[in-house]
Amino acid sequence: MRRPRLILAILAAGAGLAAVATAAVKPESAIAYRQAGYTMLGWNFGPMAQMVRGKTPWDAAEFARRAERVAQIAPQLLEGFPEGSDAGAKTDAKPEIWKNMDDFKAKMDELVKQSRLLAEVAKSGDEAKMKDQFKQTAGACKACHEKYRNEE
């Protein structure tokens, strides 16, 4: 027996699924969303960094798998910074983001570009190229953090 109405009622009640309307996003929801994005980025970026630093054995396939995930998540981050989400919950995002949105977007675009390049380079399995492109991608993270993130 199909019970679509029940399923949707459960969804609406928030069974783990934030009911976010595109038009009216609560600041705290946007903050939680973007922090989730960075958590997922970090989860995948971390093991790659460990390999690049020689702390764990080099595993090209694992690296490529994680690079592809980073490339998928990176383009989803910008949506987590709507106007008005500079406050509303604990956030390390500096108010400067919303005063320099064009520059912030450009830095996000750079992350998207570099992480996509990383995923593409990773398909080759060429260790040196992968390590070099990893550093380019890490540089894109750093450039944005330095300017727009309150470092703890």
Add this chain to the structure above:
Amino acid sequence: MRRPRLILAILAAGAGLAAVATAAVKPESAIAYRQAGYTMLGWNFGPMAQMVRGKTPWDAAEFARRAERVAQIAPQLLEGFPEGSDAGAKTDAKPEIWKNMDDFKAKMDELVKQSRLLAEVAKSGDEAKMKDQFKQTAGACKACHEKYRNEE
């Protein structure tokens, strides 16, 4: 001037990037990661649910964009449930998950399958088919939540 060593040192220090080695994941990191995954799923699932329920105007392109994201995130969730991550931080995941991992994996596979189908169907722009497949996908969420999630 390139400063790869500095960049890596910053990464290692945890500039928003959890240093997770694949081999030894802390339970609290896995819990944070999987919760991030569900937050991102919900962020994208919510607006689709709103459209399906007629609460916001139907927008096939927006629906398709979010469906693709859900299909990308769904396969990343299982990694957030390593052995031993039934405790270590606040979690709604029931201990039954780790006692029935094969069944849990099967339910995750079903979500991956249904959400991929949703993303594919969404490319067609066929509203009726998209709504129907959305309900199938929501059903995959529900089947797992009912058995393995402590509903608040």
